[in-house]
Amino acid sequence: xxxxxxxxxxxxxxxxxxxxxxxxxxxxxxxxxxxxxxxxxxxxxxxxxxxxxxxxxxxxxxxxxxxxxxxxxxxxxxxxxxxxxxxxxxxxxxxxxxxxxxxxxxxxxxxxxxxxxxxxxxxxxxxxxxxxxxxxxxxxxxxxxxxxxxxxxxxxxxxxxxxxxxxxxxxxxxxxxxxxxxxxxxxxxxxxxxxxxxxxxxxxxxxxxxxxxxxxxxxxxxxxxxxxxxxxxxxxxxxxxxxxxxxxxxxxxxxxxxxxxxxxxxxxxxxxxxxxxxxxxxxxxxxxxxxxxxxxxxxxxxxxxxxxxxxxxxxxxxxxxxxxxxxxxxxxxxxxxxxxxxxxxxxxxxxxxxxxxxxxxxxxxxxxxxxxxxxxxxxxxxxxxxxxxxxxxxxxxxxxxxxxxxxxxxxxxxx
Amino acid sequence: xxxxxxxxxxxxxxxxxxxxxxxxxxxxxxxxxxxxxxxxxxxxxxxxxxxxxxxxxxxxxxxxxxxxxxxxxxxxxxxxxxxxxxxxxxxxxxxxxxxxxxxxxxxxxxxxxxxxxxxxxxxxxxxxxxxxxxxxxxxxxxxxxxxxxxxxxxxxxxxxxxxxxxxxxxxxxxxxxxxxxxxxxxxxxxxxxxxxxxxxxxxxxxxxxxxxxxxxxxxxxxxxxxxxxxxxxxxxxxxxxxxxxxxxxxxxxxxxxxxxxxxxxxxxxxxxxxxxxxxxxxxxxxxxxxxxxxxxxxxxxxxxxxxxxxxxxxxxxxxxxxxxxxxxxxxxxxxxxxxxxxxxxxxxxxxxxxxxxxxxxxxxxxxxxxxxxxxxxxxxxxxxxxxxxxxxxxxxxxxxxxxxxxxxxxxxxxx
Numbered sequence: 001x002x003x004x005x006x007x008x009x010x011x012x013x014x015x016x017x018x019x020x021x022x023x024x025x026x027x028x029x030x031x032x033x034x035x036x037x038x039x040x041x042x043x044x045x046x047x048x049x050x051x052x053x054x055x056x057x058x059x060x061x062x063x064x065x066x067x068x069x070x071x072x073x074x075x076x077x078x079x080x081x082x083x084x085x086x087x088x089x090x091x092x093x094x095x096x097x098x099x100x101x102x103x104x105x106x107x108x109x110x111x112x113x114x115x116x117x118x119x120x121x122x123x124x125x126x127x128x129x130x131x132x133x134x135x136x137x138x139x140x141x142x143x144x145x146x147x148x149x150x151x152x153x154x155x156x157x158x159x160x161x162x163x164x165x166x167x168x169x170x171x172x173x174x175x176x177x178x179x180x181x182x183x184x185x186x187x188x189x190x191x192x193x194x195x196x197x198x199x200x201x202x203x204x205x206x207x208x209x210x211x212x213x214x215x216x217x218x219x220x221x222x223x224x225x226x227x228x229x230x231x232x233x234x235x236x237x238x239x240x241x242x243x244x245x246x247x248x249x250x251x252x253x254x255x256x257x258x259x260x261x262x263x264x265x266x267x268x269x270x271x272x273x274x275x276x277x278x279x280x281x282x283x284x285x286x287x288x289x290x291x292x293x294x295x296x297x298x299x300x301x302x303x304x305x306x307x308x309x310x311x312x313x314x315x316x317x318x319x320x321x322x323x324x325x326x327x328x329x330x331x332x333x334x335x336x337x338x339x340x341x342x343x344x345x346x347x348x349x350x351x352x353x354x355x356x357x358x359x360x361x362x363x364x365x366x367x368x369x370x371x372x373x374x375x376x377x378x379x380x381x382x383x384x385x386x387x388x389x390x391x392x393x394x395x396x397x398x399x400x401x402x403x404x405x406x407x408x409x410x411x412x413x414x415x
Numbered sequence: 416x417x418x419x420x421x422x423x424x425x426x427x428x429x430x431x432x433x434x435x436x437x438x439x440x441x442x443x444x445x446x447x448x449x450x451x452x453x454x455x456x457x458x459x460x461x462x463x464x465x466x467x468x469x470x471x472x473x474x475x476x477x478x479x480x481x482x483x484x485x486x487x488x489x490x491x492x493x494x495x496x497x498x499x500x501x502x503x504x505x506x507x508x509x510x511x512x513x514x515x516x517x518x519x520x521x522x523x524x525x526x527x528x529x530x531x532x533x534x535x536x537x538x539x540x541x542x543x544x545x546x547x548x549x550x551x552x553x554x555x556x557x558x559x560x561x562x563x564x565x566x567x568x569x570x571x572x573x574x575x576x577x578x579x580x581x582x583x584x585x586x587x588x589x590x591x592x593x594x595x596x597x598x599x600x601x602x603x604x605x606x607x608x609x610x611x612x613x614x615x616x617x618x619x620x621x622x623x624x625x626x627x628x629x630x631x632x633x634x635x636x637x638x639x640x641x642x643x644x645x646x647x648x649x650x651x652x653x654x655x656x657x658x659x660x661x662x663x664x665x666x667x668x669x670x671x672x673x674x675x676x677x678x679x680x681x682x683x684x685x686x687x688x689x690x691x692x693x694x695x696x697x698x699x700x701x702x703x704x705x706x707x708x709x710x711x712x713x714x715x716x717x718x719x720x721x722x723x724x725x726x727x728x729x730x731x732x733x734x735x736x737x738x739x740x741x742x743x744x745x746x747x748x749x750x751x752x753x754x755x756x757x758x759x760x761x762x763x764x765x766x767x768x769x770x771x772x773x774x775x776x777x778x779x780x781x782x783x784x785x786x787x788x789x790x791x792x793x794x795x796x797x798x799x800x801x802x803x804x805x806x807x808x809x810x811x812x813x814x815x816x817x818x819x820x821x822x823x824x825x826x827x828x829x830x
Contacts (some may be wrong), residue, residue, distance in 0.1 A: 325826030331543030411740030
């Protein structure tokens with residue numbers, strides 16, 4: 001049963017949550033609804049001021065969860081007024097009963113907020129195949145709704161955890177046309193390597209005024225370079241959900257009308273940096289992870305080709321176990337490049353580990369220093385760079401190692 | 416270092432090698448050349464009678480090994496007269512020096528056999544990135560060539576092993592137009608889950624008379640339903656090689672002219688059955704494997720779509736760890752179906768484990784018997800059947816579980 005076993009905090013966890021500032025236009029909170037876990041908050045709610053715009057990016061799974069179906073159906077219909085998230089039950093693969101349960105909770109939240117149900121966004125993660133017990137959520141909601149406050153981000157970050165070993169949040173102080181704006185994000189994910197826990201949720205909010213179309217473009221582009229760059233499993237769970245909310249209740253700034261507005265440049269960079277920070281936190285809580293790995297592929301035919309090669313390396317169990325064992329086994333990287341299915345010139349291929357050339361022009365580098373490579377593979381942050389010698393496309397992805405801890409957790413998850 | 420550590424024989428290994436009959440037109444043998452291993456044969460040679468036809472199927476890796484390049488370059492140029500295989504060194508990612516080393520060994524073997532170098536087929540498996548020490552091979556070859564005999568199949572099967580825990584061979588007594596013919600095959604592979612060991616080699620020979628074009632078609636079709644159905648990693652190593660030889664030196668039979676000849680029907684079925692048997696042996700020696708898993712997907716848009724879904728299930732670390740832990744976690748199967756990228760109707764999806772319905776119409780089956788499913792997952796042969804409800808395409812693949820043994824072997828391979 002989820003949560004029956006607790007695992008030690010990841011050695012890659014940050015020392016503490018950053019301080020999470022209040023955002024004008026957002027009140028939030030968490031409560032114990034008893035959906036599945038006992039003795040901890042498992043239901044989180046955010047209430048947004050009128051006029052809050054919303055954008056979303058969802059799993060590409062062909063078997064999405066009921067809350068994902070719900071969010072997709074209401075996105076673009078108007079403003080967001082609330083977000084309701086439970087942990088412990090993914091409400092995925094639950095058929096019509098699951099869809100009805102999701103709708104019931106949205107209607108109940110809408111009544112409390114005083115809005116239509118289609119302004120209430122939903123997310124659920126946890127066990128697949130069990131209908132969400134909507135009555136537990138609706139019973140807990142009234143009390144939750146009366147306790148929402150602007151300073152509860154940390155509680156919210158904790159309430160959405162499932163097998164996560166630490167809460168995840170990030171903050172960016174940014175500006176639009178010289179006016180200060182703030183972005184706060186929280187995420188959960190026990191590693192993209194655990195897609196059946198319905199994996200990854202992230203919620204990002206800002207007090208800036210960003211029209212829906214621009215927010216959606218920001219989010220889609222940002223997701224590509226962050227959450228979609230932390231291994232292929234990431235876009236394949238049944239529940240992956242990334243939502244962004246812009247309340248427009250902070251300091252008034254020059255209006256934003258399109259993604260390419262020059263006064264949006266700094267905000268755009270900060271927004272993307274925040275998404276990358278959140279995505280990296282998810283990797284750092286990867287099940288059994290003991291090492292954080294950055295993989296950059298260059299010289300590919302295109303950026304998407306580079307990313308596919310990088311993900312082929314990042315997803316290879318043989319590369320991941322080599323890293324776990326501090327074995328600087330570059331032959332496995334060659335193998336992963338070869339299997340990616342993208343164009344690569346074997347006889348121009350070069351590989352660096354920790355910044356040092358290991359292989360070049362399709363063969364081991366004459367001055368390859370195996371001891372140095374091994375020393376680098378013993379550290380907790382690993383850097384692998386590969387140039388495949390056919391073009392100018394490049395991409396960076398992040399992953400973690402594959403250890404006995406992963407087997408421990410996943411060979412004994414429900415029982 | 417490869418072979419520095421020996422692993423216990425797979426619990427899925429057959430009790431013994433089958434008796435391997437002599438085939439008219441083939442003499443073979445093995446010797447210790449000291450390429451990498453000590454105290455065991457590591458160089459195997461087959462000599463074929465004049466007129467032996469040959470067919471080959473190779474890795475789809477974009478970084479193929481030197482011997483794969485060599486075989487591709489000579490296939491179709493004439494008859495096969497010899498096959499030379501070493502274990503311990505894959506001669507992959509070794510640039511021009513590797514290609515030269517491969518050619519040197521082919522020339523040396525050709526001299527001993529009395530043929531051109533382009534009638535000598537090569538295969539190497541083992542560590543990637545080190546040039547094959549050709550001089551060790553050429554030094555051992557003359558003695559090897561003088562000791563070739565028709566009854567040495569078992570020795571050959573053992574000489575090509577790398578991290579394999581048991582030798583692999585299969586035999587089929589078949590007929591063409593009522594005349595008896597025999598097919599013998601040997602294979603090596605420490606699991607398709609171990610592509611950096613350059614994984615899989617299989618050599619199949621028959622005394623039947625099969626023209627090259629028909630043999631190639633037989634092999635390509637057969638590979639699709641056997642070696643290409645034992646997980647995606649299978650077609651992605653740097654060295655995967657499947658070669659078939661037909662000596663035509665057995666009992667004379669009605670000539671074969673095309674794949675669809677009605678008198679070839681039995682032979683074709685037997686040939687494919689032998690390939691499947693060999694492929695299954697490779698899975699049964701999967702690194703750390705304790706369970707053999709058959710996955711059948713039906714109701715897909717096409718047979719290739721069904722295979723992609725089946726392989727998505729078979730390659731999912733979460734499905735494989737669930738099987739290792741005897742956790743009949745069908746939610747992970749839903750997840751793997753969803754991520755396959757193929758059309759599937761979530762609300763018509765059904766899943767069987769060990770022949771019993773677990774999920775139906777997009778939700779758990781009302782009479783799902785979790786205890787029975789768990790009992791099935793505790794056995795050593797697991798059967799998973801999934802119907803995705805959109806068409807008539809079906810496919811079967813085979814895989815093994817993912818255990819601590821895999822991490823043990825792969826986090827500590829070279830050191």
